[in-house]
Amino acid sequence: MSEVIQTPIDITELLTLTGRSRVLTEKVKRCYALVTNPKTFEGVAASLRGYDAASGGWFIPHATHARQVIQPIIQECVVEPLTMVATGSDAHSLVTLAEFADMLGVDVDVRAVSLQDIIELKLSSCLPQGDGKKPPAYTELVNATNNCLREIVTKALLALEHVGAAIAFTSRRGE
Amino acid sequence: MAYELHYASRDALISELKRVINGLMSTTINLQLAHDYAVLGFNTAIKLMGDVNVQESYMKYCQVGSKLLARNVKENTGVDFTFTCDLKTDLDNIMQVYYSLIFRKPKTARYFAMVMLNMILNAAYATQRERRKEQEEGQNPEEEM
Numbered sequence: 610m611s612e613v614i615q616t617p618i619d620i621t622e623l624l625t626l627t628g629r630s631r632v633l634t635e636k637v638k639r640c641y642a643l644v645t646n647p648k649t650f651e652g653v654a655a656s657l658r659g660y661d662a663a664s665g666g667w668f669i670p671h672a673t674h675a676r677q678v679i680q681p682i683i684q685e686c687v688v689e690p691l692t693m694v695a696t697g698s699d700a701h702s703l704v705t706l707a708e709f710a711d712m713l714g715v716d717v718d719v720r721a722v723s724l725q726d727i728i729e730l731k732l733s734s735c736l737p738q739g740d741g742k743k744p745p746a747y748t749e750l751v752n753a754t755n756n757c758l759r760e761i762v763t764k765a766l767l768a769l770e771h772v773g774a775a776i777a778f779t780s781r782r783g784e
Numbered sequence: 785m786a787y788e789l790h791y792a793s794r795d796a797l798i799s800e801l802k803r804v805i806n807g808l809m810s811t812t813i814n815l816q817l818a819h820d821y822a823v824l825g826f827n828t829a830i831k832l833m834g835d836v837n838v839q840e841s842y843m844k845y846c847q848v849g850s851k852l853l854a855r856n857v858k859e860n861t862g863v864d865f866t867f868t869c870d871l872k873t874d875l876d877n878i879m880q881v882y883y884s885l886i887f888r889k890p891k892t893a894r895y896f897a898m899v900m901l902n903m904i905l906n907a908a909y910a911t912q913r914e915r916r917k918e919q920e921e922g923q924n925p926e927e928e929m
Binding site for chain 1: 818890
């Protein structure tokens with residue numbers, strides 16, 4: 610099996626980045642643990658590899674498949690919590706989205722785009738697209754997918770921490 | 785059109801602007817709060833802007849220091865800001881730049897607002913010094929009111 614480069618982030622690094630010492634909420638911790646757990650990345654690698662019964666050949670993954678594979682985690686750890694915090698088009702919501710986009714290096718005016726658009730733009734820039742005829746190499750795609758996932762989720766958790774929303778998030782979910 | 789604020793009113797606005805700038809300085813993490821401070825700061829600056837004494841003070845300060853101020857803004861935020869030294873025009877431009885940044889690069893917007901509001905505060909401070917000087921010389925008609 611191809612080797613996947615993994616560089617887990619220490620939780621103290623996240624706390625240093627946030628400049629806060631308070632305990633992360635259970636939900637944030639769970640999502641954080643998810644994207645720092647090597648098993649998650651092994652799961653992504655496994656999902657991007659398989660036998661395609663329809664064509665009778667080996668499944669050749671590309672960026673679209675990678676998006677599908679990581680979509681559930683992004684939904685749970687990015688879209689759901691950020692949507693709860695940034696609920697509308699008010700200034701606070703927009704500032705939170707702008708911070709998230711800025712942290713991801715996506716240069717957009719968030720008044721003109723949605724959270725989904727920001728994520729899509731980020732994925733387009735961090736997933737190898739291939740050259741149209743030839744898909745990207747498997748290892749390259751797996752590494753890029755894992756790195757993208759980790760970056761997007763971690764930055765979302767940071768944005769949540771910055772607005773002190775992690776506690777609100779878990780209480781609203783009744784967790 | 786301009787007006788002349790009573791010195792007590794002007795002093796209160798100066799204190800409010802100072803409070804807002806302190807708030808901005810303390811919000812490196814929470815950018816939502818930083819935006820609140822910036823909005824309140826602009827409101828206060830708009831009120832101060834109408835005062836003829838603040839306008840004059842700003843013009844003097846700006847005419848002497850605009851190049852250095854522009855450099856300070858550029859080095860810290862990357863924004864090329866051209867001062868006209870007319871407070872109304874500059875405040876309008878400051879707000880325009882701020883709102884073009886806050887929903888794109890909120891950290892930069894926060895810093896930009898902090899630097900610019902501080903510059904207006906400095907101009908307003910000068911009116912207090914002028915008033916004290918006039919008081920010492922017994923020429924301040926406001927004191928008699």
